[in-house]
Amino acid sequence: MNNIRVYSLRFATLVLLLSLLALTWGCGLEGSAGPAPANPQGTEGLVIKVSEVDQSTADEIVYKHVTEYFSSLQREGEPAFNLVDPGIAYENLNKSPEQYFLVDLRSRSDFEVAFAAETDLNIAAAALAENMDLLPKDKTIYVGCYTGQTAGQVVAALRVAGYDAYSIRGGITNGWIAAGLPVVGAPANTSDSAAGGCGG
8 A cells, every 4th residue: 555655746846847848848937038047035945947957957857857757667476566457456346345346447338238247437547637526535446448448547647646546457347348357238349349459
C-alpha cells in the first residue's frame, strides 16, 4: 500500500514538473517584450525565472523523473504495479467482495451483451469525473474496458486522486472474456467488439 502512495506521489510530481516546464517554455516568457510583472505580495522566491534555469539541468530533472516513473511501472519478475491479471481479479472479487470494486467502462450496449457478474459499476470514462462519489476509497478498484487502454488512463488518474486502482490486463473484452472467465450473457466475438480499439 505504501508503494502505491510513493508511485502516486512520483507521478503527481512528474505531472507538476512537466506542467511547469510546459508553461515556462510554451508561454514565450524568455523573449517577451517589456519588463516582467512584479511578484504579487507574498510570492517572493516562489517564481522561477526561465533565464535562471539552465536548459541541460531542466532536461536532466525531467529525464530523471520520467525514467523513475516508467522504471517503477514494471520490474523484472514482478507484475506491473498498475495492472492485474483477469484471473487474479476474478479470484479476488469472489473471495473478498467486501475489499474489491469492479468498474466496467464499456458502452452500455456491449456491457448488456456480456458482463462480469462481479461488476459494481458500468460507466463511461468521460462520466467518471462527475461521479467520483460512486467510487469507494476503502476498496481496491479494478477497472476494465475493451482492451485495457482507456482503463489504464483512468487508473493513472485514480491513483493520482488517491485511489488504490488497477487496470485489468487486456480489459474486459480482450482480457476477462478472452480468458474464458464467467460472464452473464453470451459474449460477442471479442475481435468485433474491440474493433479499432477506440474507447479501449
